[in-house]
Amino acid sequence: AGTTITNGTVKDTNNVIWRLPDSVVIGVDGTVTATAICSKSGAVAAPAGTITTINTPTRGWTSVTNPAAATVGAPAETDAELRIRQGQSVAIPSITPFEGVDGAIANIAGVTRHKLYENDTGKTDGNGLPPHSISAIVDGGDVTEIARTIRGNKGQGVRTWGKTSVTVPDKYGNPHIISFSRPTDVPVYGKITLKVFAGYTSQIGVQIQQAVADYINRLMIGDQVLLSRIYSPANLGVVSGGNARYYDIQELLIGKSPEAVAAANINIAYDESASCKPENIIITVAA
Numbered sequence: 001a002g003t004t005i006t007n008g009t010v011k012d013t014n015n016v017i018w019r020l021p022d023s024v025v026i027g028v029d030g031t032v033t034a035t036a037i038c039s040k041s042g043a044v045a046a047p048a049g050t051i052t053t054i055n056t057p058t059r060g061w062t063s064v065t066n067p068a069a070a071t072v073g074a075p076a077e078t079d080a081e082l083r084i085r086q087g088q089s090v091a092i093p094s095i096t097p098f099e100g101v102d103g104a105i106a107n108i109a110g111v112t113r114h115k116l117y118e119n120d121t122g123k124t125d126g127n128g129l130p131p132h133s134i135s136a137i138v139d140g141g142d143v144t145e146i147a148r149t150i151r152g153n154k155g156q157g158v159r160t161w162g163k164t165s166v167t168v169p170d171k172y173g174n175p176h177i178i179s180f181s182r183p184t185d186v187p188v189y190g191k192i193t194l195k196v197f198a199g200y201t202s203q204i205g206v207q208i209q210q211a212v213a214d215y216i217n218r219l220m221i222g223d224q225v226l227l228s229r230i231y232s233p234a235n236l237g238v239v240s241g242g243n244a245r246y247y248d249i250q251e252l253l254i255g256k257s258p259e260a261v262a263a264a265n266i267n268i269a270y271d272e273s274a275s276c277k278p279e280n281i282i283i284t285v286a287a
Contacts, residue, residue, distance in 0.1 A: 003060030046070035216276035225266035
């Protein structure tokens, strides 16, 4: 009790270092709760119970653990993602209004992802878009700024379509209703049955849950959840000799509710986005 930990660091089971606050004081009950920050940038995961090594020994400090999983950071922008964003940005002054709207939305502050659809035909399309319209599905960003951006970049006479409508005045004060949508979240659930071999631990099951959830959460707006694609993250390092050698997947089921999982793809509408929490994936070890 009363021990001060100065500039302390701890390590997880993958030897990733996590930094404690500059000064942490152990309470009279012999414990202290602090927030640790990962020393590595990007999407680093640490499931509950995996940060267990003291990296800077201090007299009076005998153990450490993380009772809850760490919040996964945002991955650093890859070269491919940068090229996509640059392509969208330079499309703003393009001769194609669709590309101009797409690029402008991508550069609105706070927008994390978006998808733009166009129906340039004379009849309602398969997504329900009316003739000669565009529909922007935008995650993040200010609603008024999104509406102004769409209004300022779309072609004349092009209708906007969506569940959110904002009135934007032109320079003469005339009101124009601009519509777009926020993506509708579709939680995904799964059940994975494993045949396990010597060396398998429950912690490997936790890693499978996290890997599957991370994959689903990286899907874009409107992307289908394909059953066959789930096998790749569920097989941890199968090519590189990772923990997949300790188990074999006997059955993999997914669905939109815990009671309705099946060996089938999950259809996601054009204005929906799939999401998944690790605890949504149930791991069962076959006898």
